[in-house]
Amino acid sequence: MAPTSLRSTLSSLPDNAPEAVVDQHFSSHLLELLGFQSQEIHPQYPTGDGKAVDKAARKTVGDDVFLYTKSNPYLLLELKGRDCNLSSDAAQYQKAVKQLKRYLLAPNCKTAQWGIITNSCHIQLFRKHGRVIYPATHCLALDNENADKVVASIRKKIESPSRALTVAVYNNKGGVGKTTTAVNLAAILTFLGKRVLAVDFDPNQQDLTSSLGIPLSEGGVLEALTQRDIELLSTLHPYKFPLKRINSELRFDVIPADKQLVDASDDALRKLLKRNMLHKKLASARQEYDYILIDSPPNWRFFSQLAVYAADVILIPTKHNNLFSLENAAIAIKKFFPEVQAEKGDGSPIPLPIFFNGEKITPAQLAIAQQEISNIIKTAKKEGFDLLSYFYPRYTAAKKDLHIPQIPSYANIAGAAFSRTPSVYRDRSAHEYYKNLAKEYFLQ
Amino acid sequence: MSSLNDIGNLMHIYLDEIEPGEATDAPEFLIKASAHLLNQKGGRNWIPVIVKETGDDAYQVIGNSFIYAVAEEAGLDRVWCIIADGNSDTVEVVKVLAGEAIPKINLSKASRDEIMSALDYLINQPASPLKGVKLAIATNRIDEAPRQYWKTLDPITNLKCGITRGKKLEELKQIFYLVPEAMPDTITDIGILKTFSVTDLKAMAKKRGIVGISKMKKDDLLSVLSQSSD
Numbered sequence: 247m248a249p250t251s252l253r254s255t256l257s258s259l260p261d262n263a264p265e266a267v268v269d270q271h272f273s274s275h276l277l278e279l280l281g282f283q284s285q286e287i288h289p290q291y292p293t294g295d296g297k298a299v300d301k302a303a304r305k306t307v308g309d310d311v312f313l314y315t316k317s318n319p320y321l322l323l324e325l326k327g328r329d330c331n332l333s334s335d336a337a338q339y340q341k342a343v344k345q346l347k348r349y350l351l352a353p354n355c356k357t358a359q360w361g362i363i364t365n366s367c368h369i370q371l372f373r374k375h376g377r378v379i380y381p382a383t384h385c386l387a388l389d390n391e392n393a394d395k396v397v398a399s400i401r402k403k404i405e406s407p408s409r410a411l412t413v414a415v416y417n418n419k420g421g422v423g424k425t426t427t428a429v430n431l432a433a434i435l436t437f438l439g440k441r442v443l444a445v446d447f448d449p450n451q452q453d454l455t456s457s458l459g460i461p462l463s464e465g466g467v468l469e470a471l472t473q474r475d476i477e478l479l480s481t482l483h484p485y486k487f488p489l490k491r492i493n494s495e496l497r498f499d500v501i502p503a504d505k506q507l508v509d510a511s512d513d514a515l516r517k518l519l520k521r522n523m524l525h526k527k528l529a530s531a532r533q534e535y536d537y538i539l540i541d542s543p544p545n546w547r548f549f550s551q552l553a554v555y556a557a558d559v560i561l562i563p564t565k566h567n568n569l570f571s572l573e574n575a576a577i578a579i580k581k582f583f584p585e586v587q588a589e590k591g592d593g594s595p596i597p598l599p600i601f602f603n604g605e606k607i608t609p610a611q612l613a614i615a616q617q618e619i620s621n622i623i624k625t626a627k628k629e630g631f632d633l634l635s636y637f638y639p640r641y642t643a644a645k646k647d648l649h650i651p652q653i654p655s656y657a658n659i660a661g662a663a664f665s666r667t668p669s670v671y672r673d674r675s676a677h678e679y680y681k682n683l684a685k686e687y688f689l690q
Numbered sequence: 691m692s693s694l695n696d697i698g699n700l701m702h703i704y705l706d707e708i709e710p711g712e713a714t715d716a717p718e719f720l721i722k723a724s725a726h727l728l729n730q731k732g733g734r735n736w737i738p739v740i741v742k743e744t745g746d747d748a749y750q751v752i753g754n755s756f757i758y759a760v761a762e763e764a765g766l767d768r769v770w771c772i773i774a775d776g777n778s779d780t781v782e783v784v785k786v787l788a789g790e791a792i793p794k795i796n797l798s799k800a801s802r803d804e805i806m807s808a809l810d811y812l813i814n815q816p817a818s819p820l821k822g823v824k825l826a827i828a829t830n831r832i833d834e835a836p837r838q839y840w841k842t843l844d845p846i847t848n849l850k851c852g853i854t855r856g857k858k859l860e861e862l863k864q865i866f867y868l869v870p871e872a873m874p875d876t877i878t879d880i881g882i883l884k885t886f887s888v889t890d891l892k893a894m895a896k897k898r899g900i901v902g903i904s905k906m907k908k909d910d911l912l913s914v915l916s917q918s919s920d
């Protein structure tokens with residue numbers, strides 16, 4: 247039987263339908279339209295930390311039927327009643343998103359890649375990659391007219407997930423360790439068995455390229471960005487690190503900085519390039535790599551905008567002893583990223599919580615930094631932004647947890663550039679600290 | 691024993707019917723100053739002492755012993771108490787919730803996040819012997835070790851993460867316990883094998899029917915065990 251239109255189901259729902267009614271009449275139809283048969287859906291699926299999510303679903307593989315084996319869910323659905331306001335500025339929406347995120351990260355749901363919240367008036371799709379959860383659509387209003395189209399677009403997304411998580415490393419303050427972070431994260435993720443592409447998108451500094459001893463591109467990258475039929479991946483240059491074991495090496499790919507981009511002015515580039523060009527050009531890379539890391543320049547000019555547009559999430563290094571690096575992070579979160587989100591139209595990119603990169607922090611210095619951060623958060627609140635979760639992700643109304651991840655810098659981390667080798671391959675402590683960062687932010 | 695109906699009730703009990711149980715280790719200043727405040731501000735202990743019944747009109751403190759000490763210092767005749775049942779699970783929960791005991795986690799199964807927060811807690815205790823242990827490094831090493839098979843916490847001292855035998859390891863015993871899985875006989879991953887003691891390795895080799903074990907050194911054992919099932 248061909249799935250029927252959602253329209254009649256929607257119009258038959260009473261205006262104030264509670265969760266049970268939405269569940270009964272709407273959710274099974276929705277999941278059917280998303281391509282799941284009744285044996286592929288488990289209601290009240292136990293997440294493994296004592297809670298249950300309204301629906302979990304996975305396609306049948308061979309004779310592994312999800313309803314019976316209950317293993318490896320692919321999609322989680324959190325239902326609300328129509329009496330629960332899920333428009334994106336409502337408090338109930340925030341609560342529902344938090345709930346969904348918690349389910350997605352729970353022990354039994356490690357394999358889940360998608361999460362949906364809906365009350366049949368609104369619907370939003372989230373993607374989970376490792377432990378990173380980011381929106382895959384805006385929070386969309388459903389009505390009789392658009393429902394089928396919206397659901398079809400969601401189905402298209404969940405049937406062709408991109409393999410890669412694209413991360414822009416950005417702070418419009420310079421010298422906070424963007425390049426160091428990008429290089430070492432690329433190196434440690436490679437060490438942990440991931441396929442990684444690093445993109446040096448800071449043509450003025452070119453540090454990522456030169457710190458790995460890779461030759462600069464002589465116009466090739468510019469050409470690939472501006473010409474329709476040249477693949478961006480044709481410009482890549484592998485970075486190889488031989489291991490002691492014979493015949494084995496670590497390898498990640500680098501798209502080097504382009505010399506010719508240095509001279510090009512923003513205006514000239516704007517005539518050749520649209521803001522979405524890097525995102526477009528990375529389409530094939532998104533299926534080939536597990537992680538794409540983009541190193542961006544310390545400003546909010548054209549290159550940064552391309553880099554941020556191309557990203558799913560943005561990693562923001564800051565320095566505890568540099569007020570501007572914290573303030574700039576706040577400005578980017580309040581002003582720059584929402585601009586790009588509005589233009590891109592799928593809810594991404596979202597900023598990840600900040601981390602401290604730099605000199606060892608004494609308790610007194612930490613107290614000063616925390617003071618500054620609470621000022622920043624207070625000021626933002628007056629302007630109508632809630633920055634708390636970007637600075638203190640573990641802080642809740644009942645729990646004043648001020649944890650911020652730290653990477654202490656050593657002479658040997660910065661000095662590794664002289665040997666053209668990422669410091670995580672040379673130095674044990676650096677190796678452990680970046681592994682910790684990778685696990686805390688990205689890996690599940 | 692009187693009826694069990696009192697369990698869960700808030701009761702105003704004579705202080706001399708309550709036995710202190712495990713005494714609080716709160717400093718004298720806190721007890722005296724709190725008692726003074728309590729007397730000044732109405733004399734009602736709004737946060738109750740948690741007691742169990744030990745006989746007719748006889749009770750013993752199992753939680754909030756600080757409040758008991760304050761009430762005693764304040765010279766209260768009667769103190770507000772909640773009656774709990776006396777089984778050991780209840781006592782443990784009460785002590786942990788009252789902040790008088792530290793909850794333990796199962797290191798055999800704990801997630802990386804749990805290990806990290808546990809270590810973070812210990813390292814940041816005042817005057818902790820673990821000062822100087824690098825949280826990120828210790829978490830990585832412990833998380834990656836084959837801890838599901840550990841019978842004791844001793845292998846942590848071989849992980850080179852700054853936690854040595856003695857005071858530092860003793861600290862960890864406060865928060866970690868182990869429920870080890872049975873060791874499979876077929877581990878061939880040299881990285882995991884390396885973390886076992888020679889005694890464990892010999893036992894493993896014996897199970898697999900390898901001969902000449904008694905003369906083998908650790909390296910020999912490792913090379914034999916890592917090949918044997920290929």
